[in-house]
Amino acid sequence: MDTTYDVKFWKTSVYEGKTKTTYTVRWVVAGEECRKPFSKVGLADSFRAGLVSAASKGEAFSLSTGLPVSHMSRAAGAKWYDFAVQFVDQIWARTSANNRKNVAKALTPVTIALLRSQPTMFNGVEVRRALREYAFNTRRREQAPPEVTVILRWVQRNSLTMAAWEDEGTAETALRAAMTKLDGTPVAASTARRNKRVLNVLFEYALKKKVLEENPLPKGKGASTTATKTSSAVDKRSLLNSDQAAKLLGWVYDRPRGGQRLHTFFATMYYAGARPEEVVAIDVGDVRLPAADAEDQWGELLLHTAHPEVGKQWTDTGEVREMRGLKGRAADDSRTVPCRPALTRILRAHIEREGLKPGDLLMRGEKGGDLAGSVIRRAWRRARKEVLTSYEFGTPLGRRVYDLRHTCLTNWLNAGVPAATVAEWAGNSVPVLLSTYARCVDGHLHDLKRRIEQAGELPDPAAGRA
Numbered sequence: 001m002d003t004t005y006d007v008k009f010w011k012t013s014v015y016e017g018k019t020k021t022t023y024t025v026r027w028v029v030a031g032e033e034c035r036k037p038f039s040k041v042g043l044a045d046s047f048r049a050g051l052v053s054a055a056s057k058g059e060a061f062s063l064s065t066g067l068p069v070s071h072m073s074r075a076a077g078a079k080w081y082d083f084a085v086q087f088v089d090q091i092w093a094r095t096s097a098n099n100r101k102n103v104a105k106a107l108t109p110v111t112i113a114l115l116r117s118q119p120t121m122f123n124g125v126e127v128r129r130a131l132r133e134y135a136f137n138t139r140r141r142e143q144a145p146p147e148v149t150v151i152l153r154w155v156q157r158n159s160l161t162m163a164a165w166e167d168e169g170t171a172e173t174a175l176r177a178a179m180t181k182l183d184g185t186p187v188a189a190s191t192a193r194r195n196k197r198v199l200n201v202l203f204e205y206a207l208k209k210k211v212l213e214e215n216p217l218p219k220g221k222g223a224s225t226t227a228t229k230t231s232s233a234v235d236k237r238s239l240l241n242s243d244q245a246a247k248l249l250g251w252v253y254d255r256p257r258g259g260q261r262l263h264t265f266f267a268t269m270y271y272a273g274a275r276p277e278e279v280v281a282i283d284v285g286d287v288r289l290p291a292a293d294a295e296d297q298w299g300e301l302l303l304h305t306a307h308p309e310v311g312k313q314w315t316d317t318g319e320v321r322e323m324r325g326l327k328g329r330a331a332d333d334s335r336t337v338p339c340r341p342a343l344t345r346i347l348r349a350h351i352e353r354e355g356l357k358p359g360d361l362l363m364r365g366e367k368g369g370d371l372a373g374s375v376i377r378r379a380w381r382r383a384r385k386e387v388l389t390s391y392e393f394g395t396p397l398g399r400r401v402y403d404l405r406h407t408c409l410t411n412w413l414n415a416g417v418p419a420a421t422v423a424e425w426a427g428n429s430v431p432v433l434l435s436t437y438a439r440c441v442d443g444h445l446h447d448l449k450r451r452i453e454q455a456g457e458l459p460d461p462a463a464g465r466a
Contacts, residue, residue: 002157003060003069004030009052012044027051027066034066064116064161074211075166080114081159083211085135087202092138097314097322104136106178106198111135113177114160114170122151131155133313140313162206165216175199175217232432233439238396238403239410245270247387248398252379258366262379264350265363265371266404271343272301273408273426275327276401277308280371284351285358289344297341303427304334309373321370326427337425376401409433410440 010026023044024037038044054068055061061068065076084107092100108131112118119127130151134144144152164170178195181187187195199217206212240248249270253263268279286302307321315322325331339347347362356362363371380401384393398404405426412422423433 002063004063005058005060006030007051007055007061009048009055012041012048014041025051029061029066030063032063032066062161065163075162075213078162078211079156079159080162080164081111081135081156083162083206084111084202085141087205088136089138090205091201096308096324097310097316098308100137101310101314102194103198104132106195107136107202108132109177109180110174110199111155111159113174114164115155116158116160119151119154119158122154127151127155137313139316162211165203165212171216232436234406234410234436235396236440238399238406239440240270240398240403240407244388244398245404245407248380248383251383251387255379258375258379260350260353261363261371262376264346265376266380266401267343267346268301268363269401269404270408271340271346272337273405273412274301274303274337275306275405275427276373276376277306277321278303278326278427280321280361280363281305281307281323282362283358284356284360284362287339287347287351287362289339289348292348297344299339299344299347301337301339302334303337304332307370309370320372328427328429335424335427406437406440410437413437413441 006029008028010028013024013026015022015024020039022037022039023041024035025044025048027034027048036047038047050071051068054070059068059070062076067076088100088103088107091103095103108128111131112127126147130144130148134140134148135152135155160170164174178199179187179192186192196217200215203212203215203217207215249263249266252266253259255262265279268274268282269276274282282301282303283305286304287299288302289299290297303326306324306326308324309321312318312320326333326335329335350356350362354364361370365371365375380398384398388397396403398407409422409426412425413419419430419433423430426433428436
């Protein structure tokens with residue numbers, strides 16, 4: 001705790017306004033002026049007398065709040081940096097690697113906003129990196145190199161206390177930092193929601209530990225001032241038609257290095273609607289294909305594991321990808337996805353070409369192991385640049401690999417597959433599915449147009465005057 005005995009008291013100032021008089025107690029702590037206004041002179045005199053009494057008894061005053069130690073709340077006795085680190089350590093073991101990374105990203109700008117002064121003696125990028133990669137990483141904190149340790153010690157010394165959240169102005173500044181990029185523009189809507197969730201969990205933890213008396217996050221209608229309005233619906237412009245998908249996947253297939261392997265990956269997303277982290281986790285034994293000479297060439301894929309790519313510094317194993325259950329489901333849950341004949345032919349050829357057997361990963365990197373996300377994204381970007389026109393390349397059309405999944409699910413819905421069935425195949429709930437793809441479903445548009453026309457039209461006024 002940063003305290004001082006350098007305290008001086010000034011005369012209480014009196015301001016007589018048109019409707020009321022304000023009495024402001026003024027004192028100086030280590031050269032910094034502190035003020036506290038009161039509506040009645042008796043309250044001001046009592047508060048000032050308490051400060052003077054504490055100083056006369058030799059009591060230390062807090063540099064953060066300007067109050068005697070005996071007057072401080074529990075929030076004033078805990079630094080934000082220390083509490084944030086404690087929070088990270090408390091949730092580390094029971095959260096996923098991806099969530100650990102998101103927590104660190106959310107706490108970093110808030111921590112910088114809650115410093116007494118900005119770190120002008122250090123590079124801003126290095127300070128943020130030290131916080132994100134070491135301070136808020138339980139596994140790596142003790143492994144921080146000397147230059148990072150120096151930065152973190154400075155941050156710890158200069159961090160405001162948790163009492164900063166009891167000050168409306170300071171709390172608003174910190175929350176704004178969590179919702180703003182370095183260039184001053186708002187973060188993506190999904191990032192804003194995620195950061196708010198992280199802070200809400202932290203504040204609930206602070207309430208449980210009795211460090212704070214109330215959650216400082218805005219509530220009700222006022223909460224919208226710190227969040228970006230957004231829609232979860234898929235942008236229809238991002239969807240690929242069959243010709244565009246065929247050209248993109250064809251270019252990938254002809255790629256000299258690993259093209260056929262990547263073609264199988266993208267085709268599985270396009271035809272089966274699986275998430276990227278699910279495709280890379282498919283075991284060959286979970287690919288149920290009919291015999292090559294069978295009349296019915298429909299097969300099925302059994303999905304039960306996902307390998308999201310989060311970075312080796314966030315996983316317990318030190319691997320780049322984390323082995324997890326399916327998104328939004330119990331750890332041992334699974335789902336079955338139909339494998340249409342076109343995908344059956346692709347998967348059968350891939351398994352034979354790669355010499356795979358049950359127990360092997362369906363999608364492997366050149367040197368074995370999981371297929372790297374950087375390889376996937378790089379190949380897709382190159383395919384878009386080579387296949388699409390310059391105008392199309394600048395639009396959302398297939399901009400993300402994930403748009404292959406969006407295209408597949410939209411095609412299923414437009415083909416008349418019941419929403420409940422599509423939701424089961426996709427691993428979504430029906431409400432989420434419908435809200436996400438509502439703008440893209442037009443499979444019955446032709447029939448609806450015909451019905452509208454049958455309702456009749458107004459007579460043409462020009463025809464009556466001819």
